[in-house]
Amino acid sequence: MTQTAAIIGGGVIGGGWAARFLLNGWNVRVFDPDPEAPRKVGEVLANARAALPALSDVPLPREGVLSFCGTITEAVQGADYIQESVSERLDLKHRVFAQIQQVAPGTPIGSSTSGFKPSELQEGAANPGTIFVAHPFNPVYLLPLAEVVPSAKSDPALIERAKETLRAIGMFPLHIRKEIDAHIADRFLEAVWREALWLVKDGVATTEEIDEAIRMGFGLRWGQMGLFETYRIAGGEAGMKHFMAQFGPCLTWPWTKLMDVPEFNDELVDLIAGQSDAQSGKYSIRELERIRDGNLIGFLRVLKDRDWGAGRVLKAHDAMLRQALPDPTPDTAAPLELAHLRVLPGWIDYNGHMTESRYLFAASETCDAFLRLIGADLDYVAGGHSYYTAESHILHLGEAKLGDALTGTVQVLSSDEKRLHVFIRIARGDQTVATVEQMLLHVDMAAGKTCPAAPAVLARLRPIAAAHAALPRPDTAGRHVGQGKA
Amino acid sequence: MTQTAAIIGGGVIGGGWAARFLLNGWNVRVFDPDPEAPRKVGEVLANARAALPALSDVPLPREGVLSFCGTITEAVQGADYIQESVSERLDLKHRVFAQIQQVAPGTPIGSSTSGFKPSELQEGAANPGTIFVAHPFNPVYLLPLAEVVPSAKSDPALIERAKETLRAIGMFPLHIRKEIDAHIADRFLEAVWREALWLVKDGVATTEEIDEAIRMGFGLRWGQMGLFETYRIAGGEAGMKHFMAQFGPCLTWPWTKLMDVPEFNDELVDLIAGQSDAQSGKYSIRELERIRDGNLIGFLRVLKDRDWGAGRVLKAHDAMLRQALPDPTPDTAAPLELAHLRVLPGWIDYNGHMTESRYLFAASETCDAFLRLIGADLDYVAGGHSYYTAESHILHLGEAKLGDALTGTVQVLSSDEKRLHVFIRIARGDQTVATVEQMLLHVDMAAGKTCPAAPAVLARLRPIAAAHAALPRPDTAGRHVGQGKA
Numbered sequence: 001m002t003q004t005a006a007i008i009g010g011g012v013i014g015g016g017w018a019a020r021f022l023l024n025g026w027n028v029r030v031f032d033p034d035p036e037a038p039r040k041v042g043e044v045l046a047n048a049r050a051a052l053p054a055l056s057d058v059p060l061p062r063e064g065v066l067s068f069c070g071t072i073t074e075a076v077q078g079a080d081y082i083q084e085s086v087s088e089r090l091d092l093k094h095r096v097f098a099q100i101q102q103v104a105p106g107t108p109i110g111s112s113t114s115g116f117k118p119s120e121l122q123e124g125a126a127n128p129g130t131i132f133v134a135h136p137f138n139p140v141y142l143l144p145l146a147e148v149v150p151s152a153k154s155d156p157a158l159i160e161r162a163k164e165t166l167r168a169i170g171m172f173p174l175h176i177r178k179e180i181d182a183h184i185a186d187r188f189l190e191a192v193w194r195e196a197l198w199l200v201k202d203g204v205a206t207t208e209e210i211d212e213a214i215r216m217g218f219g220l221r222w223g224q225m226g227l228f229e230t231y232r233i234a235g236g237e238a239g240m241k242h243f244m245a246q247f248g249p250c251l252t253w254p255w256t257k258l259m260d261v262p263e264f265n266d267e268l269v270d271l272i273a274g275q276s277d278a279q280s281g282k283y284s285i286r287e288l289e290r291i292r293d294g295n296l297i298g299f300l301r302v303l304k305d306r307d308w309g310a311g312r313v314l315k316a317h318d319a320m321l322r323q324a325l326p327d328p329t330p331d332t333a334a335p336l337e338l339a340h341l342r343v344l345p346g347w348i349d350y351n352g353h354m355t356e357s358r359y360l361f362a363a364s365e366t367c368d369a370f371l372r373l374i375g376a377d378l379d380y381v382a383g384g385h386s387y388y389t390a391e392s393h394i395l396h397l398g399e400a401k402l403g404d405a406l407t408g409t410v411q412v413l414s415s416d417e418k419r420l421h422v423f424i425r426i427a428r429g430d431q432t433v434a435t436v437e438q439m440l441l442h443v444d445m446a447a448g449k450t451c452p453a454a455p456a457v458l459a460r461l462r463p464i465a466a467a468h469a470a471l472p473r474p475d476t477a478g479r480h481v482g483q484g485k486a
Numbered sequence: 487m488t489q490t491a492a493i494i495g496g497g498v499i500g501g502g503w504a505a506r507f508l509l510n511g512w513n514v515r516v517f518d519p520d521p522e523a524p525r526k527v528g529e530v531l532a533n534a535r536a537a538l539p540a541l542s543d544v545p546l547p548r549e550g551v552l553s554f555c556g557t558i559t560e561a562v563q564g565a566d567y568i569q570e571s572v573s574e575r576l577d578l579k580h581r582v583f584a585q586i587q588q589v590a591p592g593t594p595i596g597s598s599t600s601g602f603k604p605s606e607l608q609e610g611a612a613n614p615g616t617i618f619v620a621h622p623f624n625p626v627y628l629l630p631l632a633e634v635v636p637s638a639k640s641d642p643a644l645i646e647r648a649k650e651t652l653r654a655i656g657m658f659p660l661h662i663r664k665e666i667d668a669h670i671a672d673r674f675l676e677a678v679w680r681e682a683l684w685l686v687k688d689g690v691a692t693t694e695e696i697d698e699a700i701r702m703g704f705g706l707r708w709g710q711m712g713l714f715e716t717y718r719i720a721g722g723e724a725g726m727k728h729f730m731a732q733f734g735p736c737l738t739w740p741w742t743k744l745m746d747v748p749e750f751n752d753e754l755v756d757l758i759a760g761q762s763d764a765q766s767g768k769y770s771i772r773e774l775e776r777i778r779d780g781n782l783i784g785f786l787r788v789l790k791d792r793d794w795g796a797g798r799v800l801k802a803h804d805a806m807l808r809q810a811l812p813d814p815t816p817d818t819a820a821p822l823e824l825a826h827l828r829v830l831p832g833w834i835d836y837n838g839h840m841t842e843s844r845y846l847f848a849a850s851e852t853c854d855a856f857l858r859l860i861g862a863d864l865d866y867v868a869g870g871h872s873y874y875t876a877e878s879h880i881l882h883l884g885e886a887k888l889g890d891a892l893t894g895t896v897q898v899l900s901s902d903e904k905r906l907h908v909f910i911r912i913a914r915g916d917q918t919v920a921t922v923e924q925m926l927l928h929v930d931m932a933a934g935k936t937c938p939a940a941p942a943v944l945a946r947l948r949p950i951a952a953a954h955a956a957l958p959r960p961d962t963a964g965r966h967v968g969q970g971k972a
Contacts, residue, residue, distance in 0.1 A: 012720070012722060137703035137704060137707075138719075138720055143702065143703050143706060143707070144702045144703075145698070145699065145702035145703035147699065172698070172702045174695060174698050174699055174702065176690070176691065176695070177689075177690075177691075178688070178689060178690045178691075180685075180688075180690055184685060184690065184691050184695070184696060184699040185699040185700065185703055185704060187681050187685070188677075188678045188681055188682070188699075188700070188704075189704060191674075191677040191678055191680075191681050192674045192677055192678060192713060193713070194677075195673050195674055195677050196674070196713055196714070199666075199670060199673070202664070202666075203663075203664060204662070204663075204664045204666055204670065205662060205663075205664075205670050207713075207714035207715075208714075209660060209662070209670070210670060210712065210713060210714060211711065211712025211713060211714050211715050212631070212658065212660050212712065213631065213633065213660055213670040213671040213674075213712075214671065214674070214708050214712040214713055215708060215709060215710055215711060215712045215795050215796065216629065216630045216631035216658045216660065216795070216796050216799070217623035217629050217630075217631035217671055218623060218671060218674075218675060218708075219705065219708030219709040219710070219712060220629060220709045220782055220785050220786070220796065221623075221629070221778070221782075222700050222701060222704075222705030222708060222709065223701060223705040223706045223708065223709035223710075223781075223785060224701055224705070224709075224778065224781035224782070224785070225697065225701060225778060225781070226696065226697025226698065226699075226700040226701045226705060227678060227679065227682055227696060227697060227700055228682070228693035228694075228696060228697050228758070228761075228762055228765065228766075229693075229697050229762075229765065229766050229774065230778075232762050232766050232771070232774065233624075233771060233774050233775055233778060234498070234624055235771075236498060236771055239759065240758060240759040240762040240763070241755055241759045244755045244758060244759065245755075269727055269730045269731070272714070272726060272730060273725065273726040273727045273730065275714075276714055276715075276718050276726040277726070279714065279715065280714075280715050280718050285718070285719060285721075285722055288711075288715065288718065288719050289719055291792075291794060292707070292710065292711060292716075292719060294792055295709075295710035295711070295788065295789065295792060295794060295795075296706055296707070296710070298785075298788030298789070298791070298792060299706055299709060299710070299784075299785050299788060300706070301788075302781065302784030302785060302787075302788055303781065303784070305784070306777075306780055306781060306784060308777060308781060309701045309702070309781075310701060310702050310706065313702070344791045344792050344793075347791065355850065356846065356850050356875045356878070357843045357844070357846040357847035357850055358843070360842065360843040360846045360880075361843035364841070364842050364843055388882070389842050389882055390881075390882055391879075391880065391881050391882065391965075391967045391968070392842070392878075392879070392880040392967065393877075393878070393879045393880075393966065393967045394846075394877065394878040394879075394880075395876075395877050396874070396875055396876055396877065421967070421968055437967045438967065439967050439968050477967075478966045478967070478968070479877075479966055480879065480964045480965060480966040480969075481877045481878065481879045481907070481923045481924065481925050481963075481964070482877070482907055482925050482964070483966075
């Protein structure tokens, strides 16, 4: 049965939560007195729809139903999970919790607070045991981290169920066992933020130079290993103790201004806002969001391919989604739509179009998705068998341009134990920009010879091939280069 | 002429510098009194050889010659650039600089110091103007950042030349205009490190939980945008000032322990080393390095595809390498050998072979070289005309593997004013690994229609086409997918 999440507070964070729940098949009820809330949530949801599905290799569930409610009571009544993302004011949060608990005293209430401890949130509550911190990171629909912080009054079973809920929407609940102000991650952000303000204020570096100092170096390390594992490597074979012995004494060196807080005045705000305009003002916030999301999708997919860090969260989520699928074969009565790609800046050639090898790349991605669908996935390859492409014919019918959303569909033309003949269509909306006809051969990789595919693979392939046999054969299948008009 | 870098100090950092220079075609002389230095540098170099070429889409120059020297004098004499990476002791660095400047008083000396200011490094030097900070980040052979910090005594022209040298080896020199202890990036690392030690000491989180708090969330953001651009987005349409207004007041909240330094004792070292073992001890340091490098290659290639951040540094480096490539020379009595490519690590798929779209990429590079040869080059495209590929047929006849040297040859099958029908052979030595038959159409790009090519282009094309008409037609020209045996 479809579950329902109540989202109290519909800003960027609340909107991100709403998007995660909706795209994972939950119904979502939002309460926010701001008349702009539907527009704001809608914008976050549009970003999320363009981004989150790109992380999954399994179809997401059918999107849930989004509704906006006039009262907290209406939003939370009968909800399975409640997420509070109102402004960072403790009195306001207390009032919200009191209203919630009048009608939903037993429902889990996660708070997006970045600073308050759960025991502070629970003060004066009718049922403190259901209130806990579930602190996400923007963009909530892409970054897996949610810091889950209970207090001594929290119900351990409810916390475990809440963590299951977060996993079900693709997140990584990090259970923090001891409550402190600002949990963990924001303490680091705060430390760096203070130091960065000093550097700008003292004219040591601009906002852009500081960003380069992060993203050209340690930011890349931290996105995949964090602090301690990175330093473990720095210690080399001598180990972590060696690293500590080298760097420990530096702790007492006067390296940072952190003992000190810069005066937060208009002059500092203007300085930083001005530098930020010079650095990033050429992009609108919407453009920056899309650039950021594309980068994050890229990083996350790299980690997924490498089965590491945040990529493992994605794989675990796929496994959950796959289990929930009724049948591994979707609608086989039509060509299978299996890939969704966006044309990236690096794919553009000197003509301003997608460079020709990227059409084949798009087809390969589509064909790989088909192979995964029939079970010829990376585990299968690791077992020593694979489908190799023997031959391809590409017909260019249109021009893909920067930012175009492309879909890849597969039609099986014929197949037997060893051969797989497919026709792949790369389209932008209704317009086909290229077709790629391919013959794949199933091979024993060690022997370097063709051989029959595994029975499990053939068992998935055959019903699709049988269904596709009824489809009209594409006009251009079997074309050779230069044959009459296309 | 091949340039020479002298590397003083052959640890992980010195080895990383040595690898960057070597793989970019410099000769490298290393001085390190440690008898283990050749082994240590060799291990870093092995990692670098497996990793750095994966970032480039242009063949790197022929690797330089590595030698180990018994004295500093021997290492630096006649060198074009000197990089110092000895232990972080100022007296030691001063002695090293004094020895260097006895024989190489005018050569740029970059110091890898993470803490000392250039003015401190320059104290007592014979020629202080040549000594500056060039602070890299581990792994030096993959991360582009080098903080370049001059002092008031530095020679500005020498600093600019040093920055050019760093760019030539693929780095991003970040010029820091005001010297401070620990430059920029390490101040952030130090701030986070102190805070992290508190969290572990107080039992709030383990080293593993802290790493997850970073890499599941803000670490992914920082790898591609840094701090300020990320917060600019958080401010939304209301902008950076809005963000500052929201978060500024938090600066005075008691969120961090940073005013305070944890006591660095054996108990803390044991606690952290033990947790790190539990977290990462299942991997050796070598394994962790390979995992890290693979992740970083993935991130960096994503950014390169997206023409963003560190990826732009890679693209600029490719452009520098491409300019240095020699021009091929044609002989029209045979198919024209027009492209020479080396199979890069980034071109390898999960089967361990060159990924299929790269065969078409190799053919495109070959065909582009042919178009340049007949004058349909970038200037021609800028004038509004170009050849577009209408159709391609690829036949896979062999498997290209990592490091293979491939050649691309073009045979013109037929041509007229508007059409160019070519047969491209991608070979490794005598063995053809793929053939690509293509039909290209000459187009007026603004009108989006075919049109005759410029007379100058046709004048170059015709004699080649005439000569090639005498060549045997390839057996597989005109094949369609699935047609009998290849």
